[in-house]
Amino acid sequence: MTSKLLPKRFPAYILTQSLGAFNDNFFKMLLQLYVLQVLVVKHAEQVMSEETFIFLATLIFTVPFVLFGTWSGYLADKYAKSEVMRVVKVMEIGIMLLGALALHWENVNMMFAVLFLMASQSTFFSPAKYGYIPEASRPQAVTAANGWVEMTTFLSIILGTAVTGFLLTYHDFSAVKVAYYCIGVAAAGSLSALFIAKVPAAGTAKRFPINPLAGIINDLVFLKKQKGLFLAALANSYFWLIGLIFQTNILIYGKNMLAGHPNGTILLSLLPAYIGVGIAVGSLLASRWSGKKVEIGLVPLGGLGMAFSGIALFFTTQAYALAAVVLFIAGMFGGLYIVPLYAYLQFFAKEDEKGRVMATTGILNGLFMVLGSLIYGLFAVNLAVPAHTIYLIMGSLTLLVLGYLCVARPEYLTRFIAWLLTHFLYRLRIHGIENVPFRGPALLIASHISPLDPLLIASCTQRFIHFLVAEELSPSPALRKLFNLMDVIPLDSRAGKKSAAGGLQHARRQLQNGHAVCILPEGIPARGSSPGKLRLDVAGVLTGLDCPVIPVLISNEREGRGGIVKGRKKGKSHSIGIVFGAPLAANAPAGAIEKAIRGLRETGQGREQGQ
Structure with a gap:
């Protein structure tokens, strides 16, 4: 105490x-x-x-x-x-x-x-x-x-x-x-x-309910x-x-x-x-x-x-x-x-x-x-x-x-699964979570290394986050159903600009309502590669809005390992680093966001979750 x-x-x-x-x-x-x-x-x-x-x-x-x-x-x-x-x-x-x-x-x-x-x-x-x-x-x-x-x-x-x-x-x-x-x-x-x-009195102006x-x-x-x-x-x-x-x-x-x-x-x-x-x-x-x-x-x-x-x-x-x-x-x-x-x-x-x-x-x-x-x-x-x-x-x-x-x-179920995942299969090392505001609109732009990224990011913060992912989801039917409950919207580039525009408009509406939105605009990079270029133009989402843009880096902390779904040794948890960077202005260009995400790799030795 x-x-x-x-x-x-x-x-x-x-x-x-x-x-x-x-x-x-x-x-x-x-x-x-x-x-x-x-x-x-x-x-x-x-x-x-x-x-x-x-x-x-x-x-x-x-x-x-x-x-x-x-x-x-x-x-x-x-x-x-x-x-x-x-x-x-x-x-x-x-x-x-x-x-x-x-x-x-x-x-x-x-x-x-x-x-x-x-x-x-x-x-x-x-x-x-x-x-x-x-x-x-x-x-x-x-x-x-x-x-x-x-x-x-x-x-x-x-x-x-x-x-x-x-x-x-x-x-x-x-x-x-x-x-x-x-x-x-x-x-x-x-x-x-x-x-x-x-503590000071809240001083409600309401009348006493006789x-x-x-x-x-x-x-x-x-x-x-x-x-x-x-x-x-x-x-x-x-x-x-x-x-x-x-x-x-x-x-x-x-x-x-x-x-x-x-x-x-x-x-x-x-x-x-x-x-x-x-x-x-x-x-x-x-x-x-x-x-x-x-x-x-x-x-x-x-x-x-x-x-x-x-x-x-x-x-x-x-x-x-x-x-x-x-x-x-x-x-x-x-x-x-x-x-x-x-x-x-x-x-x-x-x-x-x-x-x-x-x-x-x-x-x-x-x-x-x-x-x-x-x-x-x-x-x-x-x-x-x-x-x-x-x-x-x-x-x-x-x-x-x-x-x-x-x-x-469904948030109770999805967070339960995320909690199990991050306490028994993967060990998260989190840095900079204080950069995510507790209330109000916030746009997170994250690097993307596996289909489980939405679950990992969601487990870091107590806020319910709406996700947009610029790729097809995992072929697993169970994972697809789970992500539907999490309001994860897959944006398939093969479906054309109309599909992407609809997803971005959905993200904008959530921000206008004071919610947090996370966009994962990259595909799953090749084994051992660094974050790639943003595939989506997110500037339209923030037009006329005043909310922070928070760069997020998800990194695999084992050398030479690309994804995080396979390859975990029996009995050992897999270490994943998630770094939340300092907020950027709403009018930050895509290049500045890319640079901020890349720069987070230097601070990627974050603290373990719960410490």
């Missing part, structure tokens, strides 16, 4: 949000264990069934994320997010005091009310917490900061869930004594919030108009749906497995912690594997891992240790799934809309968690579906959801 790119006084921010995550899960687990292990036995005729209590507790905990999401987003955009976090943390102390009273009186309805207040407090904290990161961080550190947030959040969840069983047993199942710890943690969180570095329901509809319509953000928010919300079902179902799954075990309470409280440990590890891996960019290619990888872990839990009902390993793996892939989605939402939202985007995402999270509660209630309570079968159903559903995500937004 010593990186100069991370926000000022970042440890105070991490400590504050970690204590909040700890307390949420600590108190929620305390209520559930106390009711399941004490009240159900003590007042068997007066207390509802275990499945019904867990279902209602989960449902009540999710409703505020929907009801108050619009208000929380408004406050996060109206006032300084650092101040919002401080005020909300003070509220937590009062809520924990009420919780101690509810436990003292053994009043289940009051416990439900406290759960509702806890969730309301988290609802107002969340958009300020996530909106703070892009305002306080440099763009290159957004994913790294999110990695730290998700890792520490789920480490806190681990502690909050795992320590509950130990403390409840240590204090002879006196829930009130354990609740005193919750009050102390809330006070510590309020104190640490005072040290969070201040009617929260109307505000919810308006916010959802607002987000739906931004397809990329909306789909990322949906994918993010599905994580919370499946996470809720995984963690809710684990108590019944584990109780059936541990029936009669002398340390059943402690082992049961540890099961959710295994998921948390995995998410913490996966969050750090997501940060490391993303490098200094938002890498949504990790989302399909994480989704596949979660899906197959859910299916595996169907077969581990009699083996506690094996179930613990599978839960850890599920959590690890969950971290790989969720961190890039949060980073994507924060990075690509407009500056004065970040709070609203994160709050609307929170609303969707809440809706999906309510849906998850209803799904769990349908399966566990109404249909009496066994706990291990619920995991099988959710794992299979995750495969379908992942398929929809990749079809609706």
Whole structure:
């Protein structure tokens, strides 16, 4: 956490949000264990069934994320997010005091009310917490900061869930004594919030949405108009749906497995912690594997891992240790799934809309968690579906959801393939990536040595790039289909000037819309040759436009090797150098662009990707 790119006084921010995550899960687990292990036995005729209590507790905990999401987003955009976090943390102390009273009186309805207040407090904290990161961080550190947030959040969840069983047993199942710890943690969180570095208020000019329901509809319509953000928010919300079902179902799954075990309470409280440990590890891996960019290619990888872990839990009902390993793996892939989605939402939202985007995402999270509660209630309570079968159903559903995500937004699939390619087959050494602007139109002119060049260039930057290639694509049908998803347009010189002109006009329209375009105007040169002359006149693309022209050199770093598709030795990655040169003016002639690309060979000893 010593990186100069991370926000000022970042440890105070991490400590504050970690204590909040700890307390949420600590108190929620305390209520559930106390009711399941004490009240159900003590007042068997007066207390509802275990499945019904867990279902209602989960449902009540999710409703505020929907009801108050619009208000929380408004406050996060109206006032300084650092101040919002401080005020909300003070509220937590009062809520924990009420919780101690509810436990003292053994009043289940009051416990439900406290759960509702806890969730309301988290609802107002969340958009300020996530909106703070892009305002306080440099763009290159957004994913790294999110990695730290998700890792520490789920480490806190681990502690909050795992320590509950130990403390409840240590204090002879006196829930009130354990609740005193919750009050102390809330006070510590309020104190640490005072040290969070201040950020200026975004100062939205919008009016306060008095009617929260109307505000919810308006916010959802607002987000739906931004397809990329909306789909990322949906994918993010599905994580919370499946996470809720995984963690809710684990108590019944584990109780059936541990029936009669002398340390059943402690082992049961540890099961959710295994998921948390995995998410913490996966969050750090997501940060490391993303490098200094938002890498949504990790989302399909994480989704596949979660899906197959859910299916595996169907077969581990009699083996506690094996179930613990599978839960850890599920959590690890969950971290790989969720961190890039949060980073994507924060990075690509407009500056004065970040709070609203994160709050609307929170609303969707809440809706999906309510849906998850209803799904769990349908399966566990109404249909009496066994706990291990619920995991099988959710794992299979995750495969379908992942398929929809990749079809609706092919960028997830193409970046996943590019990530696999550049981490297992080819080792990229990148130099000058900072020359590619994060936003706004940009035209990249690149040398061209193989049909895989679009994938290699796309893997270097977090922006979606539209490609024009002055040649026929690879004869491989799979590669052709993949490049169609990437919006790679082949320009066949044999088809005449009309074909080339159409492609260049397409590039111009994308630039006018503020997108990045990469033109690879050379053919694949002969073995070991240098970049050739530009085959296309790109001057017409930039007429009347003011956008940087960035020369790009792709070089094969092994002497005497021309292409990069064949010839890789077994077990060894192939080294490819990609150099992004300093931006040229929009009116730069073709000769100047050629010269700039050739000059990049001297700086071709770039750094390895991710370093």
